[in-house]
Amino acid sequence: MLRLTVNGRDHDLDVDPDTPLLYVLRDDLALNGARYGCGLGQCGACTVAVEGRPVLSCVTPVSVLAGRSILTLEGLGTPEQPGTIQRAFVAEQAAQCGYCIPGMIVRAHALLVQNPDPSDAEIRRSLNLNLCRCGTHLRILAAVHRAARETRGAASEDDRS
Amino acid sequence: MSEPIAPTRRTFLTGTGSLIVAFSLRPALAQQEALDGQPPPPAPHLPGSLKRSPWLDSWIRVDADGSVTVRTGKAELGQGIRTAVLQVAAEELRLEPARVRVVTADTEETANEGYTAGSHSMQDSATAIRHAAAQVRTLLADLAAARLGTEAAVLTVADGVVRALDGRQVTWGELVAGDVLHVEAQPASSFVPTDERRVIGTSLPRLDIPAKVTGASAYVQDLRPPGMVHARVVRPPSPGARLRALDAAAVERRPSVIKVVRDGSFLAVVAEKEWAAITAMEALAAHATWTEGAALPEADRIFETLAGLPVEEHVVHDSRAAAGSPARTLEATYRRRYQLHGSIGPSCALALFADETLTVWSHAQGMFPLRAALAEMLRMRPEQVRCVHVEGSGCYGHNAADDAAADAALIARAVPGRPVRLQLMREQEHLTEPCGPAMMTRVRASLDAAGTIVDWDYAVxxxxxxxxxxxxxxxxxxxxLAEPFAPPRPKPLLQPEGGGDRNAIPLYRLPNARVLHQFVPEMPLRVSALRALGAYVNVFSIESFMDELAAAVGQDPVAFRLQHLEDARAQAVIxxxxxxxxxxxxxRARNRGHGFAFARYKNLGAYLALAVEVEIARETGRIRLRRAVAAIDAGEAVNPDGIRNQVEGGIIQSTSWTLYEQVTVDRSRITSRDWSTYPILRMQAAPERIEIHILDRPGEPFLGTGEAAQGPTAAALGNAVADAVGVxxxxxxxRRDVLREALT
Incomplete structure (x- = not known):
């Protein structure tokens, strides 16, 4: 048995410890956010955050993640109550097929937690590993900028209140 | 091992989110459709896809509870067609968009609209749906008038309720008893007037995006019916390789493995768990011995190979007219190497074989053609096979989606009663998807003393x-398979849309012009439709050469184009x-250049012109697109932001193709097998800014958008490089190495 903490919930799982996290998330926990793109750590579609840092779940054996806090796209909001960065992607209509978008969102979220006011160059550098094929790059960048603005705006409102 | 579970035929709820795939036993709507994937006798006088499916209830369904469903035979590929057809229907039905449900390509639910391809969805499907919706509104108003004993002309309709002047009303749900909508469409419709439009022309947010950004079920990859098993295939290591020997015993003994499926050189493994399927696939591959296929063409000599193959020649344009005397003649050749679709998500399909019927959920572009192919492969009757489109990763043409559906079907037949999820691996997608073909063009043209083109000779x-x-x-x-199906002899696609010769005929005023399509039947590599087909290469060639001609006579490239164009809409986008x-x-700045290009896609679709600015790093030869400004006329604009999204994406994808991409081979195998060996454009190389300006044409036919930018972008980049560094x-x-060499 292996205990995984995903989006704040503990799961006791009976899985082959060599299984990459991606398949445990998708098949055992029925979470769609992390997506299979290459299985080689080359495209970023499977990106999740572990202890706040982006990790490629397709090449990370589940055994090394026991007891660590894992965040997937689903941990950021739901269709009914999307989180700030998800709302920003909707507002910018930052998707075509959308297959790469979960990885983009999770990586950008990890960046914004570390750096609430990133420059355009910093966002590009952060997302450079994640591939998009539809050519939605500029909308993705716009959505991350929007999420950063709105997060900072919410934070400064909190300061005032 | 758990018990095999056949999902109920009634409902098949999956995941936790938005995607519901429902089985239905009610008679196929497509009762009018012949079952071999061929359309019924055409009604050529009707607009759009009404030609093939003239019944109003093929497109619009109103239920007794007043709920309204729009059914398109096209598929959502991430291009936004689901949202666009919803807008068109809601407008003409005078309904709030939120009240309308959309069903997409499904052989039991929708009309047969062939492939979702060629920028045809707006022209074919949205046009049909717009007419059908307007005619349903009119028909229901007539029924209401009869019911209320008044004239239809004095009735108003809103939100599915028809009201008379005296306040009496009747709902659509009360009017739709029986088959009242099962009537043939008329050629003309009474559309909502342009100044009363509330939905068409607005940027309604895409219906599919909320699920995609939150992890709700959105793709075929996300389907998890009860009892589902995981399958992987082992593909031949090179094109044409055959399985010579296999020792599957050790793999079959693995506790999690359900079955090894072998039929000739088709090899697959089924397991309860996905990771077990993957490791079993790897073990199976290690125990398989193959006879390699025929030699592949030498990478460095691919164009010589292509030039040496037999051709069928088709003169697709030949015009002769009086013109000035040639003062100078230019000639050039252009080429494009093999390229990939390169979907971010490798192809996937779900299949269930039960009770002598097969159901396949697939992200391929044509559910009816797929059904015909699967039925032929499995020697079943088409009515025993149902194909349902569920989104996958963007495809950009004929990728491995159909193959994955066939894999899933073959495996499902071997484990009846269990839904089989077949997922191709990254390397399999890269190595076996049909490529965009390598192409060559040659053009020669003469200018008179005034700098006007007087003759043009072109071959592709x-x-x-x-x-x-x-x-x-x-x-x-x-x-x-052991009893294999041979690929049919390749055929050219014919003008006016064309295949390799798509956009080979310039839109420019050329008094003397000859355009030759040299069709090469033999295929050194497996090829098929890649977004824009030959238009990408022909527009690259024509629009590069237009700049070369303009430079030869010292003309500005934009002025030179305008001087040779009569079409007012073409001039307007330029x-x-x-x-x-x-x-x-x-x-002008050092190492920076500006380039321009124009095309009307297929000479029938959207008009697009763009200007780009590039920057060259001389020491590396690296080309960077900094900025692009495009203008597009796609006819009446239904969703302006959707058009912008498609054009932005087209520019960026074409930039990636044009600057970076080529399939590589050694003598027996394809070697571009993943993203490290087939690099594409990344975020840091994406342009700083793209602007799209839409020339809306209310009242004009929808022209489609998806492929308009591919060719012009390539040419504008080449022209900008020439402007920047004179190469x-x-x-x-x-290629950057070629440019670097030219600059040193």
């Missing part, structure tokens, strides 16, 4: 751009793009 040499189903022989797995880009005031690159990709 290309393989086919269409090896899709409905033939089973076009499915890779069917070619591998002028708009040039003005918005500040073309006439463009600044004309005529082969795609515009």
């Amino acid at each position: 040499r290309s393989n086919t751009h269409l090896t899709r189903p409905p033939g089973a022989g076009n499915l890779l797995p069917a070619q591998l 002028r708009t793009a040039a003005e918005r880009a500040g073309w006439s005031d463009r600044q 004309r690159l005529r082969e795609i990709p515009l």
